[in-house]
Amino acid sequence: SDPTVGVDFFARLIEVRNGTRIKLQLWDTAGQERFRSITKSYYRNSVGALLVYDICNKESFDHIPDWMTEAKRYIEPHNPVFALVGCKLDLVRAGAAREVTEEEAKAFAQRHGIFHIETSAKTGLNVEQAFKAVTQEVFDRIQSGQYKIEDGWDGIKTGFSRPNHLDGNLVEAESAKSSCC
Known part of the structure; x- marks a missing residue:
């Protein structure tokens, strides 16, 4: 896919282990420094984040602690669910040089208690x-009471469900109707 410039929005349904379907609103923020000021507003009402780095680019991995700190700062008071996601595995399998070892990334994830x-x-x-892992963890935190549905906070909403006969791809189509300004 093409690299993100600014911010892209997607909606997606993910089914967790007990069969509950969760609608995710995904904000793909650009990792470039020049977009950092606009990405901060997208953390509001978030409960999870995929921390994505390029396994062929050590510098992208070196920035992960900064992105994690920033996300925690803007998502508070809620403790976000993180997943550390190495991308471009296809390039390594095609012979490109790996700059971030799987062991190094796993060690980082283990130190921070993330997937x-x-x-x-x-x-x-x-x-x-990757999406299922974060979604399942968010759902588990809801079930355990770690995440509470609060007035004035739109991070998690409950009670809305689609009839089972509707195709989950309808959610995908909603992003095409979204517009700004």
Whole structure:
């Protein structure tokens, strides 16, 4: 897929282990420094974040602690769910030089108590699993009472469900209707 310039929005349905379907609103913020000032507003009402780095680019991995700190600062008071996602696995499998070892990334994830996975957006490898892992953890925190539905906070909403006969792809189509300004 093309790199993000600014911010892209997507909506997606993910089914967790007990069969509950969760609607995600995904904000893909650009990792470039020049967009950092506009991405801060997208943390509001968030409960999770995929911290994505390029496994062929050590510098992108070195910035992960900064992105994690920033996300925590703007998502508070809620403790966000993070997943560390290495991308461009297809390039490594095609012979490109890996600059971030899987062991290094796993060690970082373990130190911070977060999920780690390597993916390929080009082939789709493990992309769904990355979203499912974060969604399942958010759902588990709701079930355990760690995340509460609060007045005035739109991070988690409950009670709305689509009839089972509707296709989940309808949610995908909603992003095309979104507009700004």
